[in-house]
Amino acid sequence: MNRPKTARFLAALAVCAASASLPAGVQATPASAETFCGSNYSVDGAIWTEYTQTPGVREALGCPTSDELGLPDGVGRRQVFDNGSIYWSPKTGAHAVWGLILQKWGQHGWEGGYMGYPLTDELKNPDGIGVRQEFQNATVYWSPNTGAHAVHGNIGAWWGMYGSEKGAYGYPTSDEYDTAHVGGNVDNNEGKRQDFQSGKYILWSDGQTNAFETCQTACIGYGGITNTKWVKKTEVYVNWTDSRLTSVHVTPTAAAFKTITGNDDAASDVNDDWRQVWSNTPMFPDATKTKKNSTFQQLQCHALFSYGLGGKHGGGSTWDLETWQPELTGDAKTKVEKMFRSGCNWKTDS
Numbered sequence: 001m002n003r004p005k006t007a008r009f010l011a012a013l014a015v016c017a018a019s020a021s022l023p024a025g026v027q028a029t030p031a032s033a034e035t036f037c038g039s040n041y042s043v044d045g046a047i048w049t050e051y052t053q054t055p056g057v058r059e060a061l062g063c064p065t066s067d068e069l070g071l072p073d074g075v076g077r078r079q080v081f082d083n084g085s086i087y088w089s090p091k092t093g094a095h096a097v098w099g100l101i102l103q104k105w106g107q108h109g110w111e112g113g114y115m116g117y118p119l120t121d122e123l124k125n126p127d128g129i130g131v132r133q134e135f136q137n138a139t140v141y142w143s144p145n146t147g148a149h150a151v152h153g154n155i156g157a158w159w160g161m162y163g164s165e166k167g168a169y170g171y172p173t174s175d176e177y178d179t180a181h182v183g184g185n186v187d188n189n190e191g192k193r194q195d196f197q198s199g200k201y202i203l204w205s206d207g208q209t210n211a212f213e214t215c216q217t218a219c220i221g222y223g224g225i226t227n228t229k230w231v232k233k234t235e236v237y238v239n240w241t242d243s244r245l246t247s248v249h250v251t252p253t254a255a256a257f258k259t260i261t262g263n264d265d266a267a268s269d270v271n272d273d274w275r276q277v278w279s280n281t282p283m284f285p286d287a288t289k290t291k292k293n294s295t296f297q298q299l300q301c302h303a304l305f306s307y308g309l310g311g312k313h314g315g316g317s318t319w320d321l322e323t324w325q326p327e328l329t330g331d332a333k334t335k336v337e338k339m340f341r342s343g344c345n346w347k348t349d350s
């Protein structure tokens with residue numbers, strides 16, 4: 001027989017009152033702890049809720065292999081299962097972690113590392129192929145072709161601006177790692193880099209006093225391996241606080257340099273050389289018509305004069321194009337004369 005509405009209301013009210021009386025940070029528990037798989041390990045509280053009520057978690061984790069355990073920080077709790085664990089803290093709640101994402105998280109120090117506690121369960125990505133899991137200070141992305149890798153900080157923010165895994169970069173193929181020569185010719189590791197499946201990568205530098213103008217203070221860099229006829233790779237560096245300070249570094253192939261005997265070089269078709277420069281690297285931010293024209297002219301200058309009849313001039317193994325240089329005006333002859341006089345580094349249109 002159904003209970004009267006009044007009795008049901010009073011019962012519900014009693015449950016709410018009991019929950020409200022729990023001290024802050026204490027897990028709510030089911031009516032009684034429960035054991036699974038015939039083991040002696042009981043599961044209760046928020047970990048029980050995560051294990052039994054979140055779709056797919058129990059199947060993924062398997063059976064408990066420990067009781068609830070304390071963590072080194074003295075705040076959180078975890079419970080170990082056949083294929084993973086459930087972690088809980090007062091600020092983040094209880095979330096299951098397993099598989100390669102669990103392994104990647106462990107490589108970075110579990111909850112005691114920079115990533116912190118999990119904020120979500122494993123989530124399906126929009127492409128229907130990969131998955132991700134969010135942590136307090138990073139997100140781990142996994143796909144069958146790229147494995148599991150953490151994305152965070154300013155590199156992660158830049159990647160997100162370009163559409164994350166569904167954008168121009170694709171999934172990460174590495175974690176962030178130390179690298180030299182980010183923002184300048186230095187011999188020690190003063191920068192970070194992360195690689196992505198498209199052949200593109202993102203770089204970060206806190207600033208280097210011996211670097212070129214763009215990266216003397218913090219800068220974000222990104223680039224792509226091109227391997228076209230005249231361009232090996234293109235890198236773009238953007239000052240983190242002043243995007244007007246943006247430079248493009250083009251690494252040409254040997255075939256790009258002008259020769260005495262041939263005409264099949266970058267100078268013979270600057271339009272196609274420009275296309276190759278951007279074939280696997282996003283155009284620099286705030287790419288106004290004036291900035292594009294100026295950097296195109298700088299590329300033309302390097303292609304014309306890096307190895308001209310008069311010898312090496314206006315460049316070398318990397319051609320640096322600065323978006324803040326003015327656009328040259330006048331007829332073609334006048335522009336070429338200005339390029340030659342300045343060594344491809346003109347400060348004014350004169």
